[in-house]
Amino acid sequence: MLVIGIAGGTGSGKTTVVRNILKKLNSENVLVLSQDNYYKDHLDLSFAEREKINFDHPRSIDFDLLTQHVNELKEGKMVEQPVYSFITHSRTDETINTHPKNVIIVEGILVLTHPELRDLFDLKIFVHADPDERLIRRIQRDIQERGRDLEEVLTRYRTTLKPMHEQFIEPSKNHADIIVPNMKKKNEAAIKMLSTVIKDKINSVVES
Ligand code: CTP
Numbered sequence: 622m623l624v625i626g627i628a629g630g631t632g633s634g635k636t637t638v639v640r641n642i643l644k645k646l647n648s649e650n651v652l653v654l655s656q657d658n659y660y661k662d663h664l665d666l667s668f669a670e671r672e673k674i675n676f677d678h679p680r681s682i683d684f685d686l687l688t689q690h691v692n693e694l695k696e697g698k699m700v701e702q703p704v705y706s707f708i709t710h711s712r713t714d715e716t717i718n719t720h721p722k723n724v725i726i727v728e729g730i731l732v733l734t735h736p737e738l739r740d741l742f743d744l745k746i747f748v749h750a751d752p753d754e755r756l757i758r759r760i761q762r763d764i765q766e767r768g769r770d771l772e773e774v775l776t777r778y779r780t781t782l783k784p785m786h787e788q789f790i791e792p793s794k795n796h797a798d799i800i801v802p803n804m805k806k807k808n809e810a811a812i813k814m815l816s817t818v819i820k821d822k823i824n825s826v827v828e829s
Contacts, residue, residue: 622694622695622721622722622723622724622725623723623724623725623743623744623819623822623823624691624695624724624725624727624741624742624743624744625724625725625726625727625742625743625744625745625746625819626726626727626728626732626733626738626739626741626742626744626745626746627639627726627727627728627729627732627746627747627748628728628729628730628731628732628733628734628745628746628747628748628790628793628794628797629730629747629748629749629750629790629801629803630730630750630752630755630786630790630791631677631730631755631759631782631786632750632754632755632756632757632758632759632762633748633749633750633755633803634748634750634758634803635728635729635730635748636728637803638746638748638801638803638808638812638815639653639726639728641812642726642812642815642816642819645812645813645816646724646816646819646820649722650722650723650724651722651723651724651725651726652694652719652720652721652722652724652725652726653725653726653728654687654690654691654694654702654719654725654726654727654728655727655728655729656682656687656727656728656729656730656731656732657705657707657729658702658703658704658705658717659682659683659684659686659687659703659705659729660676660681660682660683660705660710660712661681661682661683662703662711662712663710663711664711668709668710671709671710671711672710674710675781675785676781677730677731677781677782677785677786677789677790678781678785678789679731679734679735679789682729682731682735683703684735684737684738686703687727687738688735688737688738688741690702690719691725691727691738691741692741694719694721694725695721695725695741697721698721699718699719699720699721700719701716701717701718701719702716702717702718702719703716704716704717707766707767708767708768723823724819724823727742730790731789731790731793733745733747733793733794733796733797734789734790734793739796743822744798744799744818744819744822745796745797745798745799746797746798746799746800746801746815747793747794747796747797747799747800747801748800748801748803749794749800749801749802749803749804750802750803750804751804752783752786754804756778759774759778759782760774760775799814799815799818801815
């Protein structure tokens with residue numbers, strides 16, 4: 622089994638990179654775990670209080686559960702993945718029955734910041750896009766998909782996203798084996814190279 626961690630700032634296009642990797646590999650053998658499903662639940666807080674949580678600080682993620690799940694999947698066990706709602710800022714009642722696969726991709730802004738989780742990765746990737754590009758994508762996505770307004774997105778960007786990016790996410794780039802540029806749509810060469818490295822790793826893991 623091969624475990625790959627993919628980090629990168631908000632709006633860097635991690636999802637697109639994952640999708641492109643899946644196209645190059647046999648996607649039936651790949652499981653994608655998103656850090657987003659592992660936001661801590663705060664049932665004790667009201668909606669207004671939950672809205673104020675700093676979602677870009679590592680402590681907002683249930684890394685214990687995420688690390689436990691990756692360990693269990695590596696042991697060939699099935700896990701119940703939580704499902705998180707960005708609308709209500711809390712876990713839903715649903716869970717996803719998740720079975721282990723040959724390749725596990727763990728993606729999220731903070732996945733390279735946590736030492737124990739990082740140690741489980743056979744390959745560490747960081748997706749890089751310039752801050753202005755990321756902000757543009759974030760505005761579009763939050764308004765279209767997450768029910769936010771422009772003012773809210775910009776305030777959050779200034780007060781938490783940018784400082785947390787500088788404090789935690791950008792420095793975690795140092796742990797990456799490969800940095801994938803994702804500024805323009807033209808990152809085909811990087812994806813091709815990445816798929817070759819992954820295929821190579823799969824073979825060496827199978828052989829060892
Ligand atoms: N977040 C939020 N509301 C919550 C929980 C998290 O707005 N209730 C935000 C955090 O502020 C964090 C972002 O979700 O910045 C993490 O998701 P992001 O990495 O932007 O999403 P992906 O789709 O994984 O990113 P990409 O554009 O790289 O594909």
